[in-house]
Amino acid sequence: MKKITYLFTALFLLTIGVKAQGNQDCTIKYNLFKGNYTTKKYEQAKPDLDWLMTNCATLSINIYKYGAKIADKTKDATLAKRVYDGRLANFPNKGVAKAHNDYATFLIKNNLSTDDEIFNILEKAYKISPKDMGVKNIFRYFKGTVSRFKDTNPQKVFDTYDDVMESVGEKLDDYNKKLGPLLAKDSTATLDKKEKRNLKIYSTNSKALGQVEGGLDAILSEIATCERLIPIYTRDYDANKDNEVWLKRAVSRMYNKGCQGDPLFEKLAVRYSEVSPSPDACSFVAGILEKNGKTAEAAAKRKECFDLETDPIKKARLKLREAQGTSSKSRARALAYEALKYNPNMGKAYLFIASLYAKSANSCGSDVFEKKMTYVAALNKAMKAQRVDPGSGAGRYIKNYKRNVPSKKDIFQKGIAPGSSFRVKCWIGESVRVPN
Template identity: 30%
Template sequence: MKTKFIALVTGALLGSGVLSAQSNDCPTMAALAYDDAKAKNYDAAYQPLLEVMENCPDYSLATYQYLERVLQDKIDNASADAQKNEYINELISVWEKRLELYPEKTSKGKVYGDIAQLKYDNEIGTKEELYNAYDRAYTEDSENFTSAKGLYAYFDLMVEMQDTGERELQDVFDIYDRVMAKIEEEENDAAEDLAPLIEKQEAGEELTSKEDTQIKYAEINLNNYNMVKNALNAKLGARADCDNLIPLYEKDFEERKSDVDWLQNANARLSAKDCTEDPLFFQVSEALHQLEPSANSAFSLGQLAEADGDRAKALEYYNEAAELEEDPSDQARIYYRIASNYKERGSFGQARTYYRRAIQARPSMGTAYLQIANMIAQSANNCGDTPFNKRAVYWLAADYAARAGRVDPSISSNANQAAASYRGRAPQKSEVFQAGRSAGEAIQIGCWIGETVRIPQM
């Protein structure tokens, strides 16, 4: 009897020890699995990480971060489609579980975008299903749906469905506008981050390693978004030309001429594609301005006045449009148009004011910097007080041209050529020496320019 009692007590104690060990096992299991994952020993880390997620789901965010790496590796190296699809489904479950347990440290837009991209890259689902996956990322968290590749796929799927008759042409335009607006928003953010760092470089200040990295990633992002914009426009192709747009809107005009939203859409599309000579454009613009005076309708009436040769009236409408416009990219476009009007008339000071307003509204508008550079270069002979200082004006023109290419990769080739040309006209190293000047010395430029340029290191 005594022996039996001891056995029962021993068993109870051992059982209690096992339970205790199990309850304290998460840190041990996780530590071992994390070490293997850190060392990229993914095969060894795989099962232990799954066990940690299964038995201790809320132990640490690191579980899901390491599992993502492990499963990405397994997907990349899977030899059979069935096995690959199994890993894909596991990775999607990991992302969804992370979003459920760590919502404050996980972005819906990124998770849903990554899920959509994973399915898209591996051709899982119909075009409709894939489109809906990207649409979920955009509609539920557009702020964090920033992948250049994902944004392109989102639009591309809509185009393919329109090609097969599953969607209307207007649907393509709607998604194009949505995606292009998002890309321009991301471009502006990147250019805004880049601008003070460029100014610091141009002033000859040394950048920290963190700032060097910030420049690198800002420029990478600007390049990626520029490539997507080019691809979007190529994909849209002839769908958006006047031959398609005019019949599209003409057939619905009488029925929709009291619909402000429809008129705004038609007006913006026709204006953007310069379909301004067709009578439909005047009908749409006039109807819109009567119903609800807006930036779009004022801008369109400005275009019509400009086409009629009434430049003063055109500027009046353009300024009204700029004041009414709330979208920064569209406001920049209007300011650019006003600036170009002043530039054509030789009013460089006024033109620069409006080019700068365009840049303020849209920091990635490199063409505005390039236009300022051009005006400065044209004024070299008028804005310097000595032969040396006249040619020094070209250094300032070169700075503006170089900045244009950095904030807008789509014009980098032309901008860099312009910058090189301007530097070639500026004083060379021997001339700086002969004039008794030195690198870093500030030169004040007069007339409408009113800026300071520093002699560069050569």
């Protein structure tokens, strides 16, 4: 009996010893692998990577993170596939959306897959977490969705757009909050090295997201017309009249596409406020009251909506929405400036003011020069939007306004010095510099 006990004890100790030795070997190999990776010796890192994936597959997720970069740098498609599959198998709950996204990027970059195969991989990433997808892949996935479903299932296109835009919006808000303090500090030239690097990163990423937002809008505008939206939302209303998310998206889309004149908009807005008595829903009802001539009730409702909201960024959005629904240009500008008090980095408020100026060009001057100076005022606001909010999509506004500012010939014929101050007339009443 004692001999059996000794035998089991010996086997147990041997097993522990083997396991300990195995763990030690894994650690040694991992450190060698990491050293080659860190020093960018990617080819030298491959043998240890192969050994780690075979013998220590669950040691660290970094095996696969580093392995993906090694495969990319060495353009090794076979390794990339093995790393991708290994990560999903051994770390199925950690950063999976990004793993799908990165693998799709590798395939695209090296022309290794069909559009359908790439779309399927991106769809996996999208279903898990759109926020973890790269900017280009978000755009690529949406384009793929539009091409596949715009005629057979437009609602899927709308839902995908909303999901993606909400994700993009969250990212933009996050960058906006981070950029605010850095931009304020940058104006005093007191940023340290790390802050300068972060300012550049946040600005670049925010600008890229803003371009995606504009690109998605451009694609959707072709199919999301009032003529198309109204029949779809009329058909689906009964099935979704208690669905807060569906109601919010339907109301918002009809508002953004200028479909407020249809009775369905009022029906949706009222129902949205009943299902979700939120500041957002409340503001749509205020707009309906205004449209129906109930000015005093609309003002009271707007105050109620605004007081309900506690988030400064959302308060700014409510003010901007009110500005967008106001017929008086001077009043609309005042409301946009009120929005900026709650979010000084709200580029869209500056772009809205710029658009008001541009629309007034023909009525704010007595000659070509004076009318074109209105575009200078608009350009200044658009450039301000780009400075404080790189993700606002200001670039296309800037490009458009620059085409319409006074030429050297216009300035010469007016007999005014380049670089001098000029006061734009009518309701704008703003002094700007004559272009050089």
